[in-house]
Amino acid sequence: MRTQVAIVGAGPAGLVLARMLELQGIDSVVLESRSREYVEKRTRAGILEQPTVDVVHELGIGDRLAAEGMAHDGFHLRFDRTTHRFDFHSLVGGHATVYPQQKLVADLIAARVSSGLPILFGAFVKGIDTATGRVTYERDGHVHELDADIVAGCDGFHGVARTAIPTALRRDRSRSYPFSWLGILANSTPVSDEGMYCAHENGLSVHSMRGPAVTRQYLQVPEGTDLADWPDDRIWDELAVRSESHDGAPLDRGEIVDRSLAPLRSFVSETMSHERLFLLGDAAHIVPPTGAKGLNLAVSDAAVLSHALGRWFATGARDALDAYAATCLPRIWAAQLFSWTLTTTLHRMSDDPLDARLRFARLRRWVESEAERTALGEVYLGLPFPSRWSHRWNH
Ligand code: FAD
Numbered sequence: 417m418r419t420q421v422a423i424v425g426a427g428p429a430g431l432v433l434a435r436m437l438e439l440q441g442i443d444s445v446v447l448e449s450r451s452r453e454y455v456e457k458r459t460r461a462g463i464l465e466q467p468t469v470d471v472v473h474e475l476g477i478g479d480r481l482a483a484e485g486m487a488h489d490g491f492h493l494r495f496d497r498t499t500h501r502f503d504f505h506s507l508v509g510g511h512a513t514v515y516p517q518q519k520l521v522a523d524l525i526a527a528r529v530s531s532g533l534p535i536l537f538g539a540f541v542k543g544i545d546t547a548t549g550r551v552t553y554e555r556d557g558h559v560h561e562l563d564a565d566i567v568a569g570c571d572g573f574h575g576v577a578r579t580a581i582p583t584a585l586r587r588d589r590s591r592s593y594p595f596s597w598l599g600i601l602a603n604s605t606p607v608s609d610e611g612m613y614c615a616h617e618n619g620l621s622v623h624s625m626r627g628p629a630v631t632r633q634y635l636q637v638p639e640g641t642d643l644a645d646w647p648d649d650r651i652w653d654e655l656a657v658r659s660e661s662h663d664g665a666p667l668d669r670g671e672i673v674d675r676s677l678a679p680l681r682s683f684v685s686e687t688m689s690h691e692r693l694f695l696l697g698d699a700a701h702i703v704p705p706t707g708a709k710g711l712n713l714a715v716s717d718a719a720v721l722s723h724a725l726g727r728w729f730a731t732g733a734r735d736a737l738d739a740y741a742a743t744c745l746p747r748i749w750a751a752q753l754f755s756w757t758l759t760t761t762l763h764r765m766s767d768d769p770l771d772a773r774l775r776f777a778r779l780r781r782w783v784e785s786e787a788e789r790t791a792l793g794e795v796y797l798g799l800p801f802p803s804r805w806s807h808r809w810n811h
């Protein structure tokens with residue numbers, strides 16, 4: 417089999433890139449190790465930046481997002497039992513939109529299938545030859561080969577694509593944090609009409625939503641936590657303690673329908689391409705989830721690569737392709753800085769009282785200073801993408 421672009425992984429990065437290429441008339445084959453049902457059900461991100469929403473509409477797959485997405489102007493922040501509302505919309509314009517990642521993934525898969533374009537589920541990629549563009553994968557117990565001009569490694573943090581770059585050429589920057597997020601999806605009423613972060617001495621809690629009667633909430637827990645030690649009552653009690661206030665309604669409890677643990681990590685593979693291979697999304701970088709940037713970064717990487725590929729296939733000019741990492745990295749580092757700042761301010765970082773004083777000094781500055789809130793809001797609602805996704809629009 418031969419194609420112009422082999423796309424490894426049908427997460428947001430791979431599927432958005434596939435759609436952008438389709439609209440520019442470039443062939444691609446998507447290889448995904450899991451089943452369609454699995455990727456359409458995986459509960460993960462939920463907050464889309466304004467530039468991400470704009471691109472979804474440009475890609476012609478935004479009908480369900482327009483009908484079901486919930487636009488938010490900002491978020492609430494609670495500490496010292498007091499709630500503060502950060503209205504980023506009034507400061508910088510634009511909105512954040514709550515729309516579950518798995519719905520976006522399902523919308524993109526439906527569009528690909530209805531265009532009759534190849535997307536192979538249960539196709540586990542085992543090797544990528546970066547010099548020739550040959551991808552080897554296993555499907556139904558057989559080994560297959562796909563030859564491509566370009567390979568897009570969109571296979572997440574634990575995928576194989578990054579490891580195809582020789583170690584000597586890799587420039588990885590990495591930090592892990594000594595805590596994880598215990599996330600739940602529950603049939604309960606959201607505590608407010610927008611998301612809320614609570615900085616409590618026991619640690620962070622996050623109170624988000626997926627609909628008027630469905631909540632998505634997170635608790636900071638120590639690394640190495642076992643979900644078995646967190647029965648429903650313990651989760652609800654801790655969410656209630658951390659979000660207790662003198663100015664808000666008490667937390668509603670309900671049936672927990674999904675739960676998971678996610679470790680926190682800041683990671684950037686600054687070598688984002690090698691020969692015919694390009695890395696996108698979580699394959700190239702991980703942000704801690706505080707601030708909800710991961711999915712959005714995957715989409716902005718796809719826009720940069722799509723533009724560069726469009727230009728290369730149409731004109732033979734390699735300049736944008738050669739500049740791929742240099743174009744993506746400033747926005748990636750801006751999101752890393754934002755996620756690190758939110759993470760280190762909202763979590764209990766250590767037992768050191770100096771840490772606590774600094775965190776609360778920063779929280780107070782955010783509340784007191786419109787300039788601080790404007791700077792936060794610019795990144796929260798989404799910095800502009802580094803380039804448009806089609807080469808037909810010159811940037
Ligand atoms: P993925 O979504 O991980 O997709 C990679 C795909 O590649 C997968 O489908 C995988 O099965 C496939 N794959 C892997 N290996 C192979 C192989 N060898 N062969 C073939 N296929 C392979 N981000 C936000 O922006 N906002 C949020 O609110 C947010 N909340 C989050 C909450 C949680 C609990 C978690 C875990 C993440 C959250 N994120 C959030 C991050 C976001 O989900 C990721 O950044 C996003 O999924 C990255 O997309 P991706 O396409 O790069 O990778």
Ligand code: DHB
Pocket residue numbers: 460461462463611622624625632705706707708709
């Ligand atoms: C959600 C995820 C986040 O990482 C975050 O910071 C806020 C909300 C969510 O899943 O809704």
